[in-house]
Amino acid sequence: MQIHIYKTPELAAKAAATLIAAAILAKNDAVIGLPTGSSPVAAYRELARMNKEGVIDFSRVTTFNLDEYIGLAGDHPQSYRHFMDENLFDHINIAKENTHVPSGIGDGAANARAYEEAIAAAGGIDLQFMGIGRNGHIGFNEPAAAFSDQTGVITLTPSTIEANARFFASAGEVPRAAISMGVGTIMRARRTLLIATGADKAGAVYGLVRGAITPSLPASALRLHPHCVVLLDEDAASRL
Ligand code: F6R
Numbered sequence: 001m002q003i004h005i006y007k008t009p010e011l012a013a014k015a016a017a018t019l020i021a022a023a024i025l026a027k028n029d030a031v032i033g034l035p036t037g038s039s040p041v042a043a044y045r046e047l048a049r050m051n052k053e054g055v056i057d058f059s060r061v062t063t064f065n066l067d068e069y070i071g072l073a074g075d076h077p078q079s080y081r082h083f084m085d086e087n088l089f090d091h092i093n094i095a096k097e098n099t100h101v102p103s104g105i106g107d108g109a110a111n112a113r114a115y116e117e118a119i120a121a122a123g124g125i126d127l128q129f130m131g132i133g134r135n136g137h138i139g140f141n142e143p144a145a146a147f148s149d150q151t152g153v154i155t156l157t158p159s160t161i162e163a164n165a166r167f168f169a170s171a172g173e174v175p176r177a178a179i180s181m182g183v184g185t186i187m188r189a190r191r192t193l194l195i196a197t198g199a200d201k202a203g204a205v206y207g208l209v210r211g212a213i214t215p216s217l218p219a220s221a222l223r224l225h226p227h228c229v230v231l232l233d234e235d236a237a238s239r240l
Pocket of ligand 1: 034035037038040066
């Protein structure tokens with residue numbers, strides 16, 4: 001695991017965008033896994049800038065998002081599909097049909113199976129970018145008795161519902177379940193990239209880097225990944 005600690009969250013975001021840009025420069029039809037949330041927003045802005053300047057071309061890139069809320073259609077303002085359009089896809093020259101976000105509508109098990117099949121059909125994920133939850137989750141893989149393997153439907157924990165309530169009018173409106181890539185799906189990506197900034201991530205980052213490899217801190221599985229880069233700002237790294 002390569003760990004880099006930056007003075008500011010902006011520098012960590014710039015490093016993340018640089019690694020994603022490098023993956024696309026190395027392979028113009030790269031398959032990139034993407035997160036939503038606060039963590040990737042500045043990196044997405046930087047990627048859009050690089051695309052606009054002509055440094056990177058997304059026209060042959062395929063993306064797979066980590067997760068989506070159950071019950072929210074893609075046109076719902078709080079859906080992760082909508083988030084991705086607003087924060088990245090509408091600002092780059094990607095073909096929308098090459099962007100994949102799991103469906104939160106309909107038969108969850110069938111949607112999850114179809115998502116794994118689509119990832120396999122695309123040749124697997126070259127680079128999986130992600131954030132980390134305050135409880136150590138990656139995707140929506142919450143602390144559990146065992147590491148999840150494939151994409152599936154997950155019941156969100158009260159701490160995640162509370163953390164994500166900031167995007168909704170109230171905690172009561174946060175969906176109680178999500179469809180998420182499994183820890184196994186993430187681990188099968190050829191390269192992985194995690195960004196964490198801010199003091200509220202310091203505990204999870206400590207667990208990721210120094211704690212036991214345990215499904216009670218799902219991100220700790222990344223210590224077993226052969227190509228994992230972790231980008232932190234000083235606040236997120238403050239307990240290391
Ligand atoms: C989002 C996702 C989550 C977030 C995590 C951190 O697609 O999979 O694991 O990365 O909850 O969220 P933020 O970045 O909002 O602190």
